[in-house]
Amino acid sequence: MLPPVEDSVLQSNPDFAALYKTLTTAVLNPDGSTKNDPATKERNAVREELKYYRLEAARQHLFVHAISTANPNPRDAKPPPAPALNRRAKLAQSQASRQSTPSSELPAPLLDLLLLLPPFLTAPPSALSPDSTALLLSSPPFSLLPSLLPPLAALISSTLHASAVHLARIANPTTNPSFVHRSVPSVPSHVAGLASSIATRKTALTKSRLAAATALTSLLHTNAQALSHLLRALEAKHGPIARSLEFRATEAALSAQRQGYEAATAMWVVRRETYTPEAVRALGNYAGHLRDAKGRMGEAMRTLRAELEGYGVDVYQEGAMGGKEKMMREMARVYRDMGRQVEEVRGDLERLGRA
Numbered sequence: 001m002l003p004p005v006e007d008s009v010l011q012s013n014p015d016f017a018a019l020y021k022t023l024t025t026a027v028l029n030p031d032g033s034t035k036n037d038p039a040t041k042e043r044n045a046v047r048e049e050l051k052y053y054r055l056e057a058a059r060q061h062l063f064v065h066a067i068s069t070a071n072p073n074p075r076d077a078k079p080p081p082a083p084a085l086n087r088r089a090k091l092a093q094s095q096a097s098r099q100s101t102p103s104s105e106l107p108a109p110l111l112d113l114l115l116l117l118p119p120f121l122t123a124p125p126s127a128l129s130p131d132s133t134a135l136l137l138s139s140p141p142f143s144l145l146p147s148l149l150p151p152l153a154a155l156i157s158s159t160l161h162a163s164a165v166h167l168a169r170i171a172n173p174t175t176n177p178s179f180v181h182r183s184v185p186s187v188p189s190h191v192a193g194l195a196s197s198i199a200t201r202k203t204a205l206t207k208s209r210l211a212a213a214t215a216l217t218s219l220l221h222t223n224a225q226a227l228s229h230l231l232r233a234l235e236a237k238h239g240p241i242a243r244s245l246e247f248r249a250t251e252a253a254l255s256a257q258r259q260g261y262e263a264a265t266a267m268w269v270v271r272r273e274t275y276t277p278e279a280v281r282a283l284g285n286y287a288g289h290l291r292d293a294k295g296r297m298g299e300a301m302r303t304l305r306a307e308l309e310g311y312g313v314d315v316y317q318e319g320a321m322g323g324k325e326k327m328m329r330e331m332a333r334v335y336r337d338m339g340r341q342v343e344e345v346r347g348d349l350e351r352l353g354r355a
Helices: 007-012 012-029 040-068 087-100 108-122 131-135 142-171 178-182 185-236 241-275 275-309 323-354
Strands: none
Touching: 007 012, 007 185, 040 108, 040 142, 108 241, 131 142, 142 178, 142 185, 185 241
């Protein structure tokens, strides 16, 4: 993958940004190889050959691993263990399987073949001489390989199928276990898709990290600007001009406070001169007289209310009148009308007497 470049670097260097864009789009591939390379065909041929040998090596490894991990007892078949077992562990496992398997299920030559075939296939060519190899192949159980080939192929096939089902179960964890075997053919494409997705997400993660670094740089720059503005504000607040204004305001506050104290002192002096002891006593006596008058007035109001209640007038109820109260009000109205008529008659008599 081409090394990513920060956006700030590209923005600060337009010529380099144009060169980087040309390199990443027209000259180089995402893996860093040249697009217009004369030796591309030869390299592709080498890659295909390397891919072929890699596949052959993987097949051989899977074949040897299937033989070394084959379970002689089909009823106890389990998912194969990890292929990281050494030869001693494999030998111990095969011996334990051989001891735990009844002799009536698999012949002893087949078990010996399962035990001896993996070391023979993985041994380097220089480990055995041609004579030793010929002697080994002419001796049991290798000499019985044509007759043991069908059950051996069945064991290897079941082991490979169990491994494939195990991989399919890992690749499709949400699939029903009863239908996991149907996903076995799609395991290679699924693994290839996962590898491609990992590479794509790794590239996206790198770009996101660069974007986060750029955003962090911008944030730090903004923070530095904020600190500079804060320092300027502090300098303006605590500078010579601000200090002069602060001293003037303090002096004005002290002057106002002094004038307030002087006004309070003058007020107390005026009160002392205006309200002499005789005036204070007179005001006290007058206040006592007002309290007594208020008490007498309240007593008189209670007396009048009692008299009105005797006439049927309830002063505590508003809007509600009894029969006696209505009669008293009617009598008062008639009395008022009669007094007005008497006054009119007197006026008429006075006019007649003058005439």
